[in-house]
Amino acid sequence: MxxxxxxxxxxxxxxWPYYQHDPDEYRVFVGNYYYFIIEGCKAPLGYTHASFIEAMNWPPDWRIDHEKRLLVLSGTSNFNERTKVMQATLRQGYKDGKVQCLLKGGREPIPVISSAGEHMLDMDLCGVDIFGIxxxxxxxxxxxxxxxxxxxxxxxxxxxxxxxxxxxxxxxxxxxxxxxxxxxxxxxxxxxxxxxxxxxxxxxxxxxxxxxxxxxxxxxxxxxxxxxxxxxxxxxxxxxxxxxxxxxxxxxxxxxxxxxxxxxxxxxxxxxxxxxxxxxxxxxxxxxxxxxxxxxxxxxxxxxxxxxxxx
Structure with a gap:
């Protein structure tokens, strides 16, 4: 060979850098990301870059805390509601030219799993690298x-x-x-x-x-x-x-x-x-x-x- x-x-x-290698350098790097969380969950589900946060027209179901860098899906109480909001958000993003992947009918849904192993919602494939799940x-x-x-x-x-x-x-x-x-x-x-x-x-x-x-x-x-x-x-x-x-x-x-x-x-x-x-x-x-x-x-x-x- x-x-x-x-x-x-x-x-x-x-x-993606390792926190253990250099905590200070990691803090600087992750400072460009927001934590994607669902209201009521203790741990984040992914990382979303600040450039996407700024570019999107976020529907009312989302709350953004710029000080703590939180992207919070709020006002939903179950799997179906969360999935519906996420689908509408990605479709709006595609319509506005912020999501670069066409949402085709019938595409297989990608599961979003919490750190506790709970299936929180389904997401179209085009959103997985945006929300960092x-x-x-x-x-x-x-x-x-x-x-x-x-x-x-x-x-x-x-x-x-x-x-x-x-x-x-x-x-x-x-x-x-x-x-x-x-x-x-x-x-x-x-x-x-x-x-x-x-x-x-x-x-x-x-x-x-x-x-x-x-x-x-x-x-x-x-x-x-x-x-x-x-x-x-x-x-x-x-x-x-x-x-x-x-x-x-x-x-x-x-x-x-x-x-x-x-x-x-x-x-x-x-x-x-x-x-x-x-x-x-x-x-x-x-x-x-x-x-x-x-x-x-x-x-x-x-x-x-x-x-x-x-x-």
Whole structure:
């Protein structure tokens, strides 16, 4: 494999600072964010950048405390009321040009979960990096065994796909909506994105734990917050199972060697999926303590604990 610095790649993705490293520097950084909370909840649900607070025309259900930097959803008492207000807020934001993602009918709702594990409301996908909530996804690395060693099926995202058009990706990757189970959703998306039969994925996909990290920008490159938790799977494909695009989200699949994947990661051809690949390399002993001096920090930052707290 070519010279490969896992820690440097991780630092480009896991960009939200750590309070423990430098509390004073963290306070300065988070001073540009407001805490998204629901009236009556003790802990915040996410971080919203001040630029979005200032740009939005907030409906009456929202209360903003500039001194304490609080964005408070108030006047709601149950799940349905909160979801309705959030939907109306995002639609107004899109109408005003402040939310850059079209709210399509029938889009799968993303759950907003409190620190106590309570499902507080559902939110359209376009709001998750604006309000800085924790989101969950499921990701698959599919490979085949060849005489030259393992090779990986790597898709290129369609140029019409937002975000990250035309970039390389994991074999299958998708968000988890409210009520969805990881393996069930993975099998569904493997069929839709790669034409892999659902029964094959259900039978052969192997769970490999999670990867988690936190980014300090939105998908369109603006200041924001993204907490990601990936349920990670691997699957060996039989020679006759060849991933091919089934819908319009993938331009095509290419069988790539380990060296080719590593070189593409170094060139920045993948989006934040670099985290998933590094975790795969560690599981298979490709990245280890002998060739990665920062392995302890690499492993820690692949499994970031999403504590949302006020300072």
């Amino acid at each position: 070519p010279p490969f610095n896992s820690l440097e790649l991780i630092k480009k993705v896991d960009t 924790v989101t969950f996804g499921v990701h698959l690395t599919a490979y085949v065994r060849t005489e030259e060693g393992l090779k990986y099926w790597v898709p290129r995202r369609a140029m019409t796909k937002t975000p990250y058009p035309g970039m390389l990706d994991n074999t299958v990757a998708t968000n988890l909506a409210s009520g969805q189970k990881p393996l069930e959703k993975l099998a569904q998306r493997a069929l839709e994105e790669a034409s892999i039969p659902e029964a094959y994925t259900q039978r052969h996909a192997k769970a490999c734990g999670t990867v988690s990290y936190q980014m300090s920008r939105t998908n369109d490159g603006k200041p924001g917050c993204q907490h990601h938790v990936q349920y990670v799977y691997e699957m060996e494909l039989a020679p006759e199972i060849i991933p091919t695009p089934f819908n319009s989200e993938v331009e095509g699949f290419r069988l790539m060697s380990l060296e080719e994947v590593a070189e593409a990661l170094i060139r920045g051809e993948f989006n934040f999926r670099a985290m998933t690949w590094i975790a795969h390399f560690i599981r298979h002993g490709i990245v280890n303590a002998e060739n990665e001096t920062g392995l302890a920090e690499v492993c820690a930052r692949l499994h970031r604990k999403h504590d949302i707290f006020m300072v």
